Amino acid sequence: MADINADKHVFARLARVWNVSDFAKRFSLDRFEENRLLKLLGPRATERQLLINAGRRPL
Structure with a gap:
């Protein structure tokens, strides 16, 4: 039962808009990647x- 609740939590987090x-x-993407x-x-x-x-891009 605990595994099902953990899966729901992960899915809810990935479904965030x-x-x-x-x-x-937030993820330090450059302007080119943002536009893409x-x-x-x-x-x-x-x-x-x-x-x-x-x-x-590599730093």
């Missing part, structure tokens, strides 16, 4: 969509 610009700032995500997903997307599609 972010503003793409806020996500880019905006074109791909629009102004809002779920955390899961953003994590799957975001790419970070």
Whole structure:
């Protein structure tokens, strides 16, 4: 039973909707990557969509 509740919590967290610009700032994405995500997903997307599609440039 505890595993089911843990799975729901993880799913709820990944289903959270972010503003793409806020996500880019939070995860230190450059302007190019932010614009790419905006074109791909629009102004809002779920955390899961953003994590799957975001790419970070090496420092």
